[in-house]
Amino acid sequence: xxxxxxxxxxxxxxxxxxxxxxxxxxxxxxxxxxxxxxxxxxxxxxxxxxxxxxxxxxxxxxxxxxxxxxxxxxxxxxxxxxxxxxxxxxxxxxxxxxxxxxxxxxxxxxxxxxxxxxxxxxxxxxxxxxxxxxxxxxxxxxxxxxxxxxxxxxxxxxxxxxxxxxxxxxxxxxxxxxxxxxxxxxxxxxxxxxxxxxxxxxxxxxxxxxxxxxxxxxxxxxxxxxxxxxxxxxxxxxxxxxxxxxxxxxxxxxxxxxxxxxxxxxxxxxxxxxxxxxxxxxxxxxxxxxxxxxxxxxxxxxxxxxxxxxxxxxxxxxxxxxxxxxxxxxxxxxxxxxx
Numbered sequence: 001x002x003x004x005x006x007x008x009x010x011x012x013x014x015x016x017x018x019x020x021x022x023x024x025x026x027x028x029x030x031x032x033x034x035x036x037x038x039x040x041x042x043x044x045x046x047x048x049x050x051x052x053x054x055x056x057x058x059x060x061x062x063x064x065x066x067x068x069x070x071x072x073x074x075x076x077x078x079x080x081x082x083x084x085x086x087x088x089x090x091x092x093x094x095x096x097x098x099x100x101x102x103x104x105x106x107x108x109x110x111x112x113x114x115x116x117x118x119x120x121x122x123x124x125x126x127x128x129x130x131x132x133x134x135x136x137x138x139x140x141x142x143x144x145x146x147x148x149x150x151x152x153x154x155x156x157x158x159x160x161x162x163x164x165x166x167x168x169x170x171x172x173x174x175x176x177x178x179x180x181x182x183x184x185x186x187x188x189x190x191x192x193x194x195x196x197x198x199x200x201x202x203x204x205x206x207x208x209x210x211x212x213x214x215x216x217x218x219x220x221x222x223x224x225x226x227x228x229x230x231x232x233x234x235x236x237x238x239x240x241x242x243x244x245x246x247x248x249x250x251x252x253x254x255x256x257x258x259x260x261x262x263x264x265x266x267x268x269x270x271x272x273x274x275x276x277x278x279x280x281x282x283x284x285x286x287x288x289x290x291x292x293x294x295x296x297x298x299x300x301x302x303x304x305x306x307x308x309x310x311x312x313x314x315x316x317x318x319x320x321x322x323x324x325x326x327x328x329x330x331x332x333x334x335x336x337x338x339x
Contacts, residue, residue, distance in 0.1 A: 005075075005079045006076065006079050006080065009079060012072050013043075013069075013072050013073075013076070016043070016065065016068045016069060016072060020035070020038075020042070020061075020065045021035045021036045021039050022035075023035075023061050023065070024038050024061070027055070027057050028052065028054065028055065028058050030051065034051045034052065037051055038062075039065060042062060042066055042069065043065065043066075043069035098146075101151050102153070102165060102166070105166075105167040105170060106131075106167075107131070107172045108130070108131035108151075108170070108172060109125050109131070109133070109173050109175065110133050110163075110166050110167070110171050110173070110175070111125070111133070111134050111135070111177060112134075112177060113135075113176070113177040113178040113203075114138070114141040114144075115177065115178075115179060117177040117203060117224060118136075118177040121175050121177055122150075130172075131151075133150070133152065133153065133166045133171075134152040135152075135153050135155065135157045135163070135166050136153075136154060137154065137155065142154045153165045157176065157178065157183075157187040157190070158186040158187045158189075159190070160190055160193075163190060163194055164194070168194050168195050169194065173199035173200070173201065174198060175203075176188055176200065176202045176203060177203050181203075181205045181209035182209070184202050184204055184209070184213060185204075185209060185213050185216050186216075188200055188213050188217055189216040189217060191217070192217025192218075193217075198219075199219050200217060200218045201218070201220050201221075202220075202221050203222050203223070203224065205223060205225070206223070210223065256316065256317070256318065256319070257317065257318070257319040257323075258315075259315050259322045259323075259325075259326075260314055261312065261315060262310075262311075262313075263307060263309050263312075263313070264309065265310070267309050269307050270309045271306065271307070271308070272306065273303060273304055273305060273307070274302070274304075274305050275303030283317070283321050283325055284317055284318065285316070285317035285324075285325050286316050287301060287313050288300065288314050288315070288316050289301065289314040290307070290311055290312070290314070291311065291312040291314070292308070292310075292311055293309070293311060
């Protein structure tokens with residue numbers, strides 16, 4: 001969009017040309033074409049001689065045309081230069097802000113692909129209080145994410161430089177939600193090579209690509225069709241149980257929170273049993289499962305289960321009480337919300 005000062009300068013220049021043409025016709029009696037030619041060579045300072053000999057009045061008028069033309073030309077060049085400099089400075093400052101935002105990302109989640117699935121993932125992560133960075137090829141989608149105040153990188157998620165720009169070495173996890181299963185496998189492979197410890201959730205369309213994604217390094221694989229079918233079937237057969245799962249796992253529901261807590265090395269809880277902690281009595285929080293450091297999952301653990309460093313406790317309860325569990329027991333929440 002052309003800036004208003006430049007439009008005003010252009011209008012003033014046209015005005016001087018029109019007035020100058022009229023002046024030479026009126027003062028010197030020249031034809032309109034001769035008068036217009038005199039105005040052009042005067043304003044452009046080409047250096048041609050006068051079209052016809054000028055009278056004293058004509059020379060004085062020419063001085064006025066020169067002064068007006070030089071003033072308007074100087075003003076126009078100043079505005080154009082300012083516009084160019086400000087544009088470049090704006091781009092540089094914008095790029096610098098984006099770099100600083102990326103450098104500040106820690107323990108965030110990366111979402112590759114900002115289609116319908118990617119948007120849902122981003123909304124759920126943000127609702128849970130997590131920090132998100134989006135990788136997307138489409139410039140308009142990147143602009144929408146940045147307009148919402150969130151980090152975004154334009155590019156191919158399978159490109160190592162793009163993943164590094166999104167802070168994959170400092171990320172907590174990555175959700176690969178691109179539409180192509182083959183592309184999802186490539187992105188998974190690149191992400192795993194860059195960060196061997198990263199939690200990677202990959203979207204695929206079929207079992208064949210699910211196997212390939214697992215081989216490429218996906219921590220877990222999700223098929224929207226399979227998950228959708230599973231959810232609908234359970235909604236028919238077990239409607240109340242399905243509603244409870246929604247309540248516990250969706251960030252849009254504030255009544256219940258399902259959280260993971262990882263016991264760090266040297267935790268004071270190591271060697272103690274769940275019965276000793278009396279979490280249900282003291283905090284109203286229920287430990288629904290324990291995942292051992294070996295990877296073994298213990299659902300509905302008994303009070304006699306003894307905890308060890310590296311165990312992950314999966315707790316459920318009112319959000320405030322679940323968060324109090326982490327503060328009181330000095331254990332580290334792995335994620336804001338599990339879903």
